[in-house]
Amino acid sequence: xxxxxxxxxxxxxxxxxxxxxxxxxxxxxxxxxxxxxxxxxxxxxxxxxxxxxxxxxxxxxxxxxxxxxxxxxxxxxxxxxxxxxxxxxxxxxxxxxxxxxxxxxxxxxx
Numbered sequence: 001x002x003x004x005x006x007x008x009x010x011x012x013x014x015x016x017x018x019x020x021x022x023x024x025x026x027x028x029x030x031x032x033x034x035x036x037x038x039x040x041x042x043x044x045x046x047x048x049x050x051x052x053x054x055x056x057x058x059x060x061x062x063x064x065x066x067x068x069x070x071x072x073x074x075x076x077x078x079x080x081x082x083x084x085x086x087x088x089x090x091x092x093x094x095x096x097x098x099x100x101x102x103x104x105x106x107x108x109x110x
Contacts, residue, residue: 013068015043017061032056 018028018039025036025043032053041047049057058065070082084103088096 009045010068011043011045013070014057014061017063017068018043021061023061028057028060031060 018025023031025039029036029039033056034053038047042049054065054068058068088099091099
């Protein structure tokens with residue numbers, strides 16, 4: 001059974017992907033055969049979903065299921081590293097170096 005944190009992370013990732021693709025809850029709900037209210041519950045981490053529903057979301061949004069589930073699949077430190085890698089994607093080398101410098105500086109004060 002998923003923890004509340006994992007459900008919230010899954011729901012938040014689903015919401016972000018839905019919004020990135022300009023889907024409303026209503027449009028996504030219709031595409032996967034659910035109600036908009038249920039989509040809202042999932043996005044807020046209040047409800048879990050079946051594997052079948054997860055696959056439907058994955059297909060409609062064209063994202064891998066492991067992307068949606070990654071907090072449940074990866075140890076916490078690997079999740080953080082993946083987030084950092086995502087922040088670096090698409091950035092020029094000097095921007096990546098600047099972000100690394102910021103992280104190094106910030107880590108001294110945490």
